[in-house]
Amino acid sequence: MSGETLLCARNLSVQFGGVKAVSDVSFDVQRGEVFTLIGPNGAGKTTVFNLISRIYTPTAGEILFEGRALSGVAPHQVAALGIARTFQNIELFEHATVLQNLLIGRHRHLDHPLWKELLFTPSVRASERATREKVEQVIDFLDLQHYRDTMVAGLAYGVRKVVELARALCTEPKLLLLDEPSSGLNVEETGDMAFWIQDIRDDLGITVLMVEHDMSLVSRVSDRVLAMSQGQVLALGTPAEVQAHPGVIEAYLGSAGDLSSLRRKPAIEEAA
Numbered sequence: 001m002s003g004e005t006l007l008c009a010r011n012l013s014v015q016f017g018g019v020k021a022v023s024d025v026s027f028d029v030q031r032g033e034v035f036t037l038i039g040p041n042g043a044g045k046t047t048v049f050n051l052i053s054r055i056y057t058p059t060a061g062e063i064l065f066e067g068r069a070l071s072g073v074a075p076h077q078v079a080a081l082g083i084a085r086t087f088q089n090i091e092l093f094e095h096a097t098v099l100q101n102l103l104i105g106r107h108r109h110l111d112h113p114l115w116k117e118l119l120f121t122p123s124v125r126a127s128e129r130a131t132r133e134k135v136e137q138v139i140d141f142l143d144l145q146h147y148r149d150t151m152v153a154g155l156a157y158g159v160r161k162v163v164e165l166a167r168a169l170c171t172e173p174k175l176l177l178l179d180e181p182s183s184g185l186n187v188e189e190t191g192d193m194a195f196w197i198q199d200i201r202d203d204l205g206i207t208v209l210m211v212e213h214d215m216s217l218v219s220r221v222s223d224r225v226l227a228m229s230q231g232q233v234l235a236l237g238t239p240a241e242v243q244a245h246p247g248v249i250e251a252y253l254g255s256a257g258d259l260s261s262l263r264r265k266p267a268i269e270e271a272a
């Protein structure tokens, strides 16, 4: 961690009809850390991601990225600032190869004017070369060589998750938003995902902001954890500090117990 703030959320609130999805939430993400949001279903974690991605606009408060307010930034400009995102439900082009998906992801980020593309100007040629190089680097980094010419539709779910990660890395982000990177993965794949996340921070120097339910993954990779419940901040600290916080235990389980997975128990179990 550099001790330098990359992203600053100040007194964020957003309301949908009568539901306060996020209520007066503040936190700072330091450059070079893995910062994780945890919380039971409906706590407001995805809403925070959607505020940072500019899909939602806060009803109060603001988000600063590298000191710049995101309020004036359109959703399609967020990637160009250096913020990339993966989704809970993988969003890839199914009928394109891994390589094509990564090239498309990178192209979206470049945003050359059409006239330059059509004339294939030197700057377009240079950025095409840089694109190829970057995509190949990411394929090597995430060990995807074996799948580069395979259609996404034919890939196992665990590999698709890595391809989605690759597509985000191709945009060379400063901040990577990972929405439930372990969802749908088995124990071994979750272990691999932990290694990738650590390597992304340690080898590429990319800051990671993650939403995650699997506490084994959270504890392994997170520098700091923010626990939320019902749209509000419950606790902030190291994974061990947050897991031991009485308010966190109460919010998830109703009483002390197994915190290995922090998903709220189904209503039927809670009622029993």
Ligand SMILES: Nc1ncnc2c1ncn2[C@@H]1O[C@H](COP(=O)(O)OP(=O)(O)OP(=O)(O)O)[C@@H](O)[C@H]1O
Residues within 6 Å of the ligand: 016, 019, 020, 021, 039, 040, 041, 042, 043, 044, 045, 046, 047, 048
């Ligand atoms: N677009 C929306 N319209 C109406 N209500 C919404 C919208 N988005 C989120 N909410 C509500 O805001 C609250 C927070 O939802 P959010 O998806 O952020 O929670 P979460 O912590 O990400 O949950 P999960 O772990 O299940 O993904 C919920 O009550 C949800 O129903």
